Structure formats: structure tokens, C-alpha cells
Amino acid sequence: MIGVELYRPLRTPLHMLPAWLKLAGLASVALSVFRIHDVTTVGIMAAAALTLFISTRPPARLGLRTVVLLMAFAALGGAFHWIFGDPSRGTHIALTLATVMFTAVAVTASTSMDAMLQVFGLLLWPLRRWIPHTTLALAASLVVRTVPEVARILQESAVAARARGLQRNPRAIAIPSGIRVVHHALTVGDAITARGLADVAPPTRDSL
Amino acid sequence: MIHFDRAECRAPDGTVLVKPTTLTWDASHVAVIGANGSGKSTLVRMINGLAPLSSGTVTVGGHSVKTHGAQVRSQVGFLFTDPSAQLIMPTVIEDVELSLRKLVKNREERRERAREHLDRFGLTGKEDVPVHSLSGGQQQLLALASISATEPSIIIADEPTTLLDRRWRRVIGDMLASLPTQLIEVTHDLEAATRADQCVVVDQAEVVFSGEPAHAVAHYVELMDTSAKDALS
Ligand SMILES: Nc1ncnc2c1ncn2[C@@H]1O[C@H](COP(=O)(O)OP(=O)(O)OP(=O)(O)O)[C@@H](O)[C@H]1O
Ligand SMILES: [Mg+2]
Numbered sequence: 001m002i003g004v005e006l007y008r009p010l011r012t013p014l015h016m017l018p019a020w021l022k023l024a025g026l027a028s029v030a031l032s033v034f035r036i037h038d039v040t041t042v043g044i045m046a047a048a049a050l051t052l053f054i055s056t057r058p059p060a061r062l063g064l065r066t067v068v069l070l071m072a073f074a075a076l077g078g079a080f081h082w083i084f085g086d087p088s089r090g091t092h093i094a095l096t097l098a099t100v101m102f103t104a105v106a107v108t109a110s111t112s113m114d115a116m117l118q119v120f121g122l123l124l125w126p127l128r129r130w131i132p133h134t135t136l137a138l139a140a141s142l143v144v145r146t147v148p149e150v151a152r153i154l155q156e157s158a159v160a161a162r163a164r165g166l167q168r169n170p171r172a173i174a175i176p177s178g179i180r181v182v183h184h185a186l187t188v189g190d191a192i193t194a195r196g197l198a199d200v201a202p203p204t205r206d207s208l
Numbered sequence: 209m210i211h212f213d214r215a216e217c218r219a220p221d222g223t224v225l226v227k228p229t230t231l232t233w234d235a236s237h238v239a240v241i242g243a244n245g246s247g248k249s250t251l252v253r254m255i256n257g258l259a260p261l262s263s264g265t266v267t268v269g270g271h272s273v274k275t276h277g278a279q280v281r282s283q284v285g286f287l288f289t290d291p292s293a294q295l296i297m298p299t300v301i302e303d304v305e306l307s308l309r310k311l312v313k314n315r316e317e318r319r320e321r322a323r324e325h326l327d328r329f330g331l332t333g334k335e336d337v338p339v340h341s342l343s344g345g346q347q348q349l350l351a352l353a354s355i356s357a358t359e360p361s362i363i364i365a366d367e368p369t370t371l372l373d374r375r376w377r378r379v380i381g382d383m384l385a386s387l388p389t390q391l392i393e394v395t396h397d398l399e400a401a402t403r404a405d406q407c408v409v410v411d412q413a414e415v416v417f418s419g420e421p422a423h424a425v426a427h428y429v430e431l432m433d434t435s436a437k438d439a440l441s
Contacts, residue, residue, distance in 0.1 A: 009336045112336065113298045134309075144298040148340040187293035190258055194286035195307065195355065197296070199278035 006058060006066065006109040014056050014106060019115035020122070022107045029103045033096050039088060042095040049102035056109040066105055074098040113144060138197065142188070153180045209234045210255055210362065210392070214264035217250050225250040227414045228264055233392065235406035237385070239421060240394045241428050242410035243435075248394045251410055252364050255392070256284045269361065282310075285355035285389070287365040291347035292340070300342070300350055301326065301335040307357040322357070329353040329383070345376025352380065356387060364392045398425050 009015075014022070029049070036042055050067070058066065078094030081087065121137050157177040158167070166172035192198055210233040217226040226247045242248045253259035254266050257277045266273045268280045288294045297303040304322040312318040326332060329349055334342070342350065348368060355363065365384060369377040381400065384391055393404065401407050407424035409417035409431070417427045 007336065007338075114302055138296070138306075141297050141302070145296060145339065148338070149292060152340070184290075184293050187288060187290055188296065191286075191288060191294035192296065194256055194258060194281065194284075194288075194294075195296075196278065196281040196310075196358075197306070199281060 006062065006105060007112055008057070008059070008109070009112065010057055010110075012056050012110060014052065014110040017110075019111050020119045022111055023116070023119055026103050026107045030100045033099045036096075037092070039092050039095065042092060042099060046095045046098040046102065049099045049106065053102050053106040053109065056106055058109050067102075070098065070101045070105065073101065113141070117141060117144075146184075146188075149184060150181055153177050153184065209269060209390075211267045212254070212264070213266070215254055215261050215266045216263045217254055217259050218262040224413050225259070226254065229415050230264075231408070231415060231418055233390075233406065233408075235390075235404070237391045237393070237404045237406070239401040239404035239407045239424075240392065240410060241396070241398065241401050241407060241424065243432065246410045247413045248410045249366050250413075251415070252366060252392055252394055255362075255364060256281050256286055258286070282358065283361045285358065285360035285363045287348075287352055287355060287363060287368045287384075289367045289370050291344055291351050291371070294351045295339045295347060295354070298338055299335070300331060300337050300339060303339060303350060303354045304357050307354045311358060325353055325357050343376075345372050345379065348372060348376065348380050349383065352383060356389070360389055362390045362392065363387060364394075366394045367396065368393070370396065398428070401425055 029045075033042060033045060036045070053067070054063070074094040074097040077097045078090035078092075081090030081093060117137055117140050120140050124131075154173070154177050157173045157180070160176065161167055161169065161172040164172070212229045212231050214228045214230055215226070216224065216228040218224050229251070240248050240252060250259045254261060255268060255273065257273045257280065261274060268283055271279045271283075273280045295303050297306050301319070301322050304325055305318050308318050308321055308325075312321055323335065326335060329352065331346070331350060331353060334346070334350075339347065339350070348371075352368075363384065368384065369380050372380060384393070385403075393400070395401055402421045402425055404421050406419065407417075407421035408415055409424050409428045411431055416431070417424050
């Protein structure tokens with residue numbers, strides 16, 4: 001899983017930039033790199049993105065694992081063309097993917113979830129008339145919080161299926177996972193209710 | 209103080225989950241014991257409205273859950289069995305801040321308060337750690353920190369240590385006991401139940417005993433032994 005665990009509260013140059021600028025930067029890199037056809041230029045961009053990620057000083061093992069994983073992904077993206085078509089086109093695709101992914105992890109590693117959610121909250125500001133701002137922020141946080149839980153449930157179900165010799169049967173993983181995810185969601189719902197987060201502010205004497 | 213007045217809870221299909229119950233919980237530590245599926249969780253969930261009443265009333269500090277649910281929930285903290293499902297925010301400090309949102313409006317002040325609160329619970333240095341990378345015990349400790357941040361007058365804990373190892377059971381148990389709130393604890397740990405001031409036994413959707421913990425435990429053990437014999441014969 002590549003995600004929030006990459007973030008460390010450090011003071012590298014990238015950490016100091018405002019979150020909105022980093023997200024805007026990431027968006028423009030992602031949009032522009034696909035339009036660049038020169039392999040050398042994209043290669044330089046990929047190297048720059050990797051340098052950017054390293055500049056956030058991720059912990060050695062996690063950082064290395066992330067880089068290897070992303071390179072494997074990028075290679076996978078180019079593999080088809082390397083094998084069946086034009087190898088230089090394969091290289092181009094792989095480098096493009098690497099650029100976007102390295103930039104993305106550089107932003108993730110240097111921006112706290114709180115700061116990112118604030119930016120999303122602002123982007124969704126126009127919707128405030130229909131959905132309260134705090135509800136939007138809560139919903140976004142829940143998504144971020146739920147992804148690793150679902151991943152954990154899938155992994156545990158896969159282990160359980162293997163223990164019963166059912167690793168080849170996708171239903172043996174999908175059905176228990178599905179049930180557990182629903183159960184998890186219901187409990188989260190209960191917790192939200194119990195913590196009073198679903199309640200509007202208790203009425204004061206004046207408002208009664 | 210919690211007061212049940214002929215309070216009953218039925219499932220949507222009409223099955224009685226808790227028969228009409230009248231009792232008062234004013235002891236500072238109340239233990240709730242009973243067999244699996246007897247209705248313990250339902251009984252304590254009736255207090256904060258998680259299990260809606262089909263008839264009767266439950267009041268907390270004079271407020272009825274039916275009519276003043278929000279007020280009741282702001283006074284009652286609820287600790288669930290599964291630590292991971294009750295933590296809502298991605299990082300440790302954010303989860304405490306979420307609890308403080310109504311109490312402290314200023315962001316910086318809120319962060320400071322959350323930090324102090326985490327210190328109190330021995331979670332110093334974990335502020336920015338993702339919640340899912342904590343151990344089960346640490347997650348339960350954080351859940352307790354988050355619910356107690358709102359300064360509730362009552363904490364209900366539904367088997368809060370069932371999924372934890374022996375060491376964390378101790379830590380969470382001691383932490384719960386040290387809080388200045390009334391504690392309602394559902395437990396299968398009979399030893400922990402005897403440490404309470406009052407103990408309630410639930411059996412087949414009914415409160416069958418309420419009183420002195422040693423007597424309650426004896427009552428429960430006899431109940432279980434009898435039904436185990438019946439099941440085997
Ligand atoms: N929403 C519901 N609809 C139908 N039946 C329910 C519902 N909630 C609980 N039950 C049933 O009510 C009974 C009591 O459940 P409850 O969870 O209160 O028991 P418990 O004493 O907490 O058990 P355990 O020790 O296993 O936690 C169980 O048989 C359960 O299956
Ligand atoms: Mg229960």
C-alpha cells in the first residue's frame with residue numbers, strides 16, 4: 001500500500017510549500033507530461049520527479065520499496081510495446097507513468113492529510129449550499145481511513161482462504177470480505193452516531 | 209446517573225431483544241455480564257440511542273434519549289470492541305481533534321489541546337502516525353482518548369479488551385478505572401466484574417440480577433453451568 005503512511009512531518013523545501021500549490025503542481029505535471037513526445041525530455045522529467053521524492057527524505061526502507069514498486073508498475077505499463085510493438089514507445093509510456101507516480105508520492109510524502117483535506121474542502125466550497133463543509137471533510141477523511149482497512153480485510157480473507165486450501169476460489173475471498181466490509185461500515189456508522197458527529201449542535205436555551 | 213423505565217427494545221421484525229426493564233445505575237462502576245447473545249450490547253446501546261427503544265424510556269442525567277438524543281450522546285462516551293472501526297480520522301491527532309471540534313473552535317488551540325490529551329494517554333510522539341499502523345492496543349487507547357476528550361460524564365465500554373493481549377487489557381482496564389466518569393462495562397471477564405461496584409446479569413433478553421458483584425457472578429456461573437448441563441444431556 002502506498003498512501004498516507006509515507007507522510008513524515010519534516011521541514012524539507014517541499015514540506016514547506018503550501019498544499020494547494022503542490023496539488024496544483026501535481027495536476028499540471030500529470031496533464032502536461034502526456035503531451036510531451038520527446039523521450040529524452042520525459043526521461044529528464046522522470047529523473048527530476050524521483051529527485052523530488054528523495055528530497056522529501058522518506059525513511060530508507062519504505063522509500064526504496066515505494067520506488068521499486070512504482071518502477072515495476074511503470075515497466076508493466078511499457079511492457080506491451082516492448083514485447084509486441086515499438087520499444088521506444090514502451091520506454092516513453094514507462095517514463096511518463098514514472099513521472100506522474102514519483103511526483104504523486106513526493107506530494108503525498110510531504111503533505112499532511114489534514115492539509116490536503118483542507119484543499120479538497122476549499123475546492124468543494126461551491127457545493128457548500130447543498131452539503132455542509134464539515135460533512136464533506138468528514139466524508140473525505142472516511143475514504144482515506146477506510147482504504148487501508150479494506151486492504152487489511154482482503155488480505156486476512158485471502159490468508160483464511162489459503163488456510164482452507166481455497167486460494168483458487170475467488171468466492172472464498174470475495175464473500176467473507178464483503179460481509180466483513182459491510183460489518184465494518186455498520187460499526188463505523190455506529191461510532192459516528194455514538195460520538196455525536198451525526199447530531200446537529202445541541203439546542204441552546206435561546207434557540208428553543 | 210442512568211435510569212431505565214420499562215424500557216424495551218425489539219428488532220425490526222418484532223423479536224424482543226431486551227424485555228421491558230426498570231432499573232437505576234448510579235454506582236460509579238457498573239459491570240454487565242451474561243451469555244453470548246443474551247442482550248448485553250443491546251441493553252447498553254439503548255442508553256445512547258444506538259438501539260432504539262420500542263417502548264418505555266431511558267434517561268441520562270434527567271435527559272430522555274428519545275427526545276434529547278444529542279444531549280445524551282454529548283454526555284455519554286461509547287467504547288466499542290473493535291478498535292479500528294471506531295477511529296474515523298486518518299491520523300492520530302486528527303481523531304482527537306475531531307472530538308474537540310464542538311468544544312474548541314480555534315484550530316491552533318484545538319491542536320494544542322489534542323496534543324496535551326494524547327500526552328495524558330501515553331500517546332506522545334504518535335500525533336502524525338496513521339491510525340492503521342498502530343497496534344490494536346494502541347488503537348483502543350486512542351479510541352478511549354478520543355471519546356474522553358469531550359469530557360463525558362459516563363463511559364460505556366462494550367467488551368473493550370476482548371480483542372487485546374494481556375498487557376493491553378491491563379493498560380486499557382487501568383486507564384478506564386482511572387477516569388473520573390461513571391463507567392458501564394460489558395465484560396466476559398468475571399474477575400473484572402467483581403471489581404465493579406454494581407453488577408448486572410443479563411439472560412435471554414432480561415436483566416435477571418442486579419446488585420453486589422460477588423453475588424451477581426455466582427448467580428451467572430450457576431446459570432451457565434445449568435444451561436451447559438442441559439445442552440449436553
Ligand atoms: N438488529 C437486530 N436485529 C435482529 N436481531 C438482533 C439485532 N441486534 C441483535 N440481535 C440479536 O439479539 C440478541 C442479543 O444480541 P446482543 O448483541 O445484545 O448480545 P450480547 O449479549 O451483547 O452478546 P455477545 O456476548 O455475543 O456480544 C442476539 O441473539 C442477536 O443476534
Ligand atoms: Mg455484545
